[in-house]
Amino acid sequence: MNPLASSLFSTFTIALRLFLFLFLFLFSLEDCAEGSTFTLVNNCGETIWPGILSNSGSPTLETTGFSLPPGASRSLPAPTGWSGRFWARTGCSFDQVPDGLPAPCATGDCGTGTVDCNGSGATPPATLAEFTLAGASAPGGKDFYDVSLVDGYNLPLVVTAVPSGSSGEGECSPTGCAADLNMQCPAELRVGGGDGCRSACEAFGRPEFCCSGDYASPAACRPSVYSEMFKSACPRSYSYAYDDASSTFTCSGADYFIAFCPEVAPSQKSTRAPPSPPMEAAETVTEEDSWLASLAMGETAAADTGRKDTMGVVAAVFVLLCSLLL
Numbered sequence: 001m002n003p004l005a006s007s008l009f010s011t012f013t014i015a016l017r018l019f020l021f022l023f024l025f026l027f028s029l030e031d032c033a034e035g036s037t038f039t040l041v042n043n044c045g046e047t048i049w050p051g052i053l054s055n056s057g058s059p060t061l062e063t064t065g066f067s068l069p070p071g072a073s074r075s076l077p078a079p080t081g082w083s084g085r086f087w088a089r090t091g092c093s094f095d096q097v098p099d100g101l102p103a104p105c106a107t108g109d110c111g112t113g114t115v116d117c118n119g120s121g122a123t124p125p126a127t128l129a130e131f132t133l134a135g136a137s138a139p140g141g142k143d144f145y146d147v148s149l150v151d152g153y154n155l156p157l158v159v160t161a162v163p164s165g166s167s168g169e170g171e172c173s174p175t176g177c178a179a180d181l182n183m184q185c186p187a188e189l190r191v192g193g194g195d196g197c198r199s200a201c202e203a204f205g206r207p208e209f210c211c212s213g214d215y216a217s218p219a220a221c222r223p224s225v226y227s228e229m230f231k232s233a234c235p236r237s238y239s240y241a242y243d244d245a246s247s248t249f250t251c252s253g254a255d256y257f258i259a260f261c262p263e264v265a266p267s268q269k270s271t272r273a274p275p276s277p278p279m280e281a282a283e284t285v286t287e288e289d290s291w292l293a294s295l296a297m298g299e300t301a302a303a304d305t306g307r308k309d310t311m312g313v314v315a316a317v318f319v320l321l322c323s324l325l326l
Helices: 003-033 200-204 225-233 294-325
Strands: 036-042 049-054 073-078 083-089 128-132 143-148 157-163 175-177 249-251 254-260
Touching (some): 036 083
Parallel strands (some): 036 254
Antiparallel strands (some): 049 083, 083 128, 143 249
């Protein structure tokens, strides 16, 4: 090989190595930045006001509470490692609330007197959707999610995991409580005119119902007649504090739909996601034809566009490196 050809080959090899390094570096950054998107859907016949509480150590999402009209949905991105809970507030009126007056929401109130919950959780009873996303330090790690009736029940709620492309792993099973427990609620647990159904712990405060004191262990705290009623109606939901075995689910590389008043409950045996509502990130949409698969398709298209943009940047840098080295 003559000196000129050898020099050109050496230069090209260096440029190629730099290109591959930059390619892998940029895509590792892209993967680290990805989290999950939560899409909240209101299939109820009236407006609800979802509340969001991030757990200690997790960043606050772009909102901690908002109004969601009937038939509307809203999507919220969450970073890797995020953990927290979602619930619905019902019967709210946030017009000026002087001190001493009742809470502005009939159920699920977070005590702030405003649409935003600002770090406050739900006042029981409230059906909760709880999540712990895999951290960025554990690529391919599992998300954990559940629907809890431990703090009582106010609305039907179903969570569906939608794996992103081929990266989704784990059970990814739907879970929740699609039954109307307010219709079945015993009188001693009923709230108001049937707006919600309290847990036995909230209603009676006894250690055996709250799994506290001498009952603060799985061996000592057993299901009560009340928690068994919840479990019978909603077998995949948490019915009391130590109901982990049949109530916690896992998935990885997924986005999540949280449907309030789901129109059709997912099969207890199915691992397929039901059709999903169209999404416009961080915006409320009011498409009546919800539960179409366009959201997942839209996300895939957006992800492909992002990858193409990244490839364009990498290619431009490669050309620049070659021109400088030559």
